Amino acid sequence: MRYMILVKANAESEAGVMPTEELAAEMATFHEEMARAGVLVDASGLQATSKGWRVEMRGDQRSIVDGPFAETKELIAGYTIIKVKDEQEARDWTRRFPNPTLHGTDCHIEVRRVFELEDFEPLESIKRFKAIPGNGRPAV
Numbered sequence: 001m002r003y004m005i006l007v008k009a010n011a012e013s014e015a016g017v018m019p020t021e022e023l024a025a026e027m028a029t030f031h032e033e034m035a036r037a038g039v040l041v042d043a044s045g046l047q048a049t050s051k052g053w054r055v056e057m058r059g060d061q062r063s064i065v066d067g068p069f070a071e072t073k074e075l076i077a078g079y080t081i082i083k084v085k086d087e088q089e090a091r092d093w094t095r096r097f098p099n100p101t102l103h104g105t106d107c108h109i110e111v112r113r114v115f116e117l118e119d120f121e122p123l124e125s126i127k128r129f130k131a132i133p134g135n136g137r138p139a140v
Helices: 023-036 087-095 122-133
Strands: 003-007 040-045 051-057 061-066 076-083 110-113
Touching: 003 040, 023 040, 023 076, 087 110
Parallel strands: none
Antiparallel strands: 003 076, 003 110, 040 076, 051 061
16 A cells, blocks of 8 residues: 655745755654665655646646745645555554654644555556556556
8 A cells, every 4th residue: 555645835845945954864764764664665845836837727728827826735845655554554654754844833744545556446448557667567
């Protein structure tokens, strides 16, 4: 089972404030521990929304809206993906996740289970997805 740990953005992350050495070291230590345990799949911070964009879709119409985006509570500053044996193991790891804010202020991270292709009905389109290289799957 894979889980995505979503670190929510705040005013500092949206302003492009970089983590302190202390915070970066704490995060590095925790992620090294997950890597040694064999559960770390991927992890990265995301640049501020001022350097990104959204694609808005209305039916078949697409438009690009450049950042920044005002509502920080809806934004993501970074993520970690872990692969564990069950939900309890994911909860155990995420309970220990370091506070990602610069000053230890109140925050929350969101954890969501990632769909595996095996979670879907055996449709022809799912077979096509399984044949696509990536997601840890070799081409068929």
